[in-house]
Amino acid sequence: xxxxxxxxxxxxxxxxxxxxxxxxxxxxxxxxxxxxxxxxxxxxxxxxxxxxxxxxxxxxxxxxxxxxxxxxxxxxxxxxxxxxxxxxxxxxxxxxxxxxxxxxxxxxxxxxxxxxxxxxxxxxxxxxxxxxxxxxxxxxxxxxxxxxxxxxxxxxxxxxxxxxxxxxxxxxxxxxxxxxxxxxxxxxxxxxxxxxxxxxxxxxxxxxxxxxxxxxxxxxxxxxxxxxxxxxxxxxx
Amino acid sequence: xxxxxxxxxxxxxxxxxxxxxxxxxxxxxxxxxxxxxxxxxxxxxxxxxxxxxxxxxxxxxxxxxxxxxxxxxxxxxxxxxxxxxxxxxxxxxxxxxxxxxxxxxxxxxxxxxxxxxxxxxxxxxxxxxxxxxxxxxxxxxxxxxxxxxxxxxxxxxxxxxxxxxxxxxxxxxxxxxxxxxxxxxxxxxxxxxxxxxxxxxxxxxxxxxxxxxxxxxxxxxxxxxxxxxxxxxxxxx
Numbered sequence: 001x002x003x004x005x006x007x008x009x010x011x012x013x014x015x016x017x018x019x020x021x022x023x024x025x026x027x028x029x030x031x032x033x034x035x036x037x038x039x040x041x042x043x044x045x046x047x048x049x050x051x052x053x054x055x056x057x058x059x060x061x062x063x064x065x066x067x068x069x070x071x072x073x074x075x076x077x078x079x080x081x082x083x084x085x086x087x088x089x090x091x092x093x094x095x096x097x098x099x100x101x102x103x104x105x106x107x108x109x110x111x112x113x114x115x116x117x118x119x120x121x122x123x124x125x126x127x128x129x130x131x132x133x134x135x136x137x138x139x140x141x142x143x144x145x146x147x148x149x150x151x152x153x154x155x156x157x158x159x160x161x162x163x164x165x166x167x168x169x170x171x172x173x174x175x176x177x178x179x180x181x182x183x184x185x186x187x188x189x190x191x192x193x194x195x196x197x198x199x200x201x202x203x204x205x206x207x208x209x210x211x212x213x214x215x216x217x218x219x220x221x222x223x224x225x226x227x228x229x230x231x232x233x234x235x236x237x
Numbered sequence: 238x239x240x241x242x243x244x245x246x247x248x249x250x251x252x253x254x255x256x257x258x259x260x261x262x263x264x265x266x267x268x269x270x271x272x273x274x275x276x277x278x279x280x281x282x283x284x285x286x287x288x289x290x291x292x293x294x295x296x297x298x299x300x301x302x303x304x305x306x307x308x309x310x311x312x313x314x315x316x317x318x319x320x321x322x323x324x325x326x327x328x329x330x331x332x333x334x335x336x337x338x339x340x341x342x343x344x345x346x347x348x349x350x351x352x353x354x355x356x357x358x359x360x361x362x363x364x365x366x367x368x369x370x371x372x373x374x375x376x377x378x379x380x381x382x383x384x385x386x387x388x389x390x391x392x393x394x395x396x397x398x399x400x401x402x403x404x405x406x407x408x409x410x411x412x413x414x415x416x417x418x419x420x421x422x423x424x425x426x427x428x429x430x431x432x433x434x435x436x437x438x439x440x441x442x443x444x445x446x447x448x449x450x451x452x453x454x455x456x457x458x459x460x461x462x463x464x465x466x467x468x469x470x471x472x473x474x
């Protein structure tokens with residue numbers, strides 16, 4: 001039986017010391033939802049970078065680059081982390097460099113994991129299937145908000161843990177996993193309503209991003225699982 | 238309207254930067270439950286220290302000292318963090334030095350707060366009343382387990398946040414507070430059962446501490462609110 005742990009913030013990853021586990025990084029609103037969308041629409045590679053300066057450096061070398069902070073596209077970039085930015089046929093087979101407020105930091109802290117894959121509600125069944133096939137312990141790393149806990153990533157963690165435990169190949173004795181599963185159990189029939197008062201939902205609402213929120217809460221419409229190889233995300237085979 | 242935030246781990250306190258808030262530290266199993274019990278039974282002062290070595294140094298100077306790690310009393314100490322250790326008439330008006338696995342570390346990280354008080358289910362109504370009288374923003378700091386999230390401290394945070402919000406003097410836009418309130422709402426009618434599979438409950442069960450667990454989950458039988466003044470806990474007036 002493989003184990004599941006949930007890490008509620010990148011700043012806590014150091015306390016989940018298990019180099020043999022597969023790490024799933026999630027940032028529902030919106031970095032990992034955007035990445036899953038990108039691969040589904042044919043993007044070839046994504047280079048996640050922690051800082052805007054790194055993204056800018058790649059951009060100056062001619063790379064396609066995306067950068068977002070606090071929900072807003074950085075001014076000298078054309079794309080940010082809206083999933084809809086990545087549904088562009090021009091990006092097919094291209095490499096895109098991405099830096100976001102939380103998601104790319106979460107990838108950074110966990111990049112030395114045995115394997116690192118990227119999850120979102122959009123590809124949750126594919127992620128679950130990948131993990132069942134891999135037969136390894138799992139750590140779900142929530143990007144959170146500036147190192148704090150957030151609700152939407154925790155709901156994803158609870159949903160994924162529930163799928164894995166239902167398969168009877170996984171179990172958990174981790175309190176944060178139990179908490180996430182309980183929260184998902186309350187929210188599952190109306191995640192949009194459950195998140196009504198959440199801090200990030202309100203942040204995005206102020207930016208008129210309701211369409212993005214709805215998209216990011218859609219379950220399992222994509223089959224791609226992004227996986228990190230030598231610092232670059234590609235579509236897992 | 239004053240705000241409530243919940244910090245799920247001492248290691249995250251740095252991200253809750255608000256020197257004007259009152260901090261409530263909780264370690265349900267068992268440090269802060271023991272401290273609340275101690276004051277109710279007449280202990281005069283508690284000196285919380287982060288390390289066993291510090292506790293040993295005080296002990297060598299003739300202080301009454303308690304030390305616990307991983308649920309077990311350290312061998313050269315007579316008391317640990319069982320609330321029942323502190324129901325001793327001999328301790329009346331005495332000063333006790335305490336070091337525990339998680340609780341005293343949580344006090345350490347938050348010791349420079351505007352005010353720091355100690356909460357547990359045992360004195361939750363008294364803590365709630367103290368905060369309503371104080372009319373300040375509140376940060377509830379969960380001791381957790383070795384810097385990770387735990388369920389029992391989160392339930393306390395949810396219970397206290399619920400009491401405060403019901404008073405209509407407080408509100409929250411903090412995701413961890415919303416999560417804690419949702420968890421408490423599920424668990425409130427049977428906290429003992431809800432914690433059945435939690436990691437620390439199992440740790441304590443292995444040590445035959447069911448009696449302690451029952452005691453620590455008893456609501457509001459004590460009126461004392463321990464408060465930190467110059468590094469020493471005393472009973473708030």
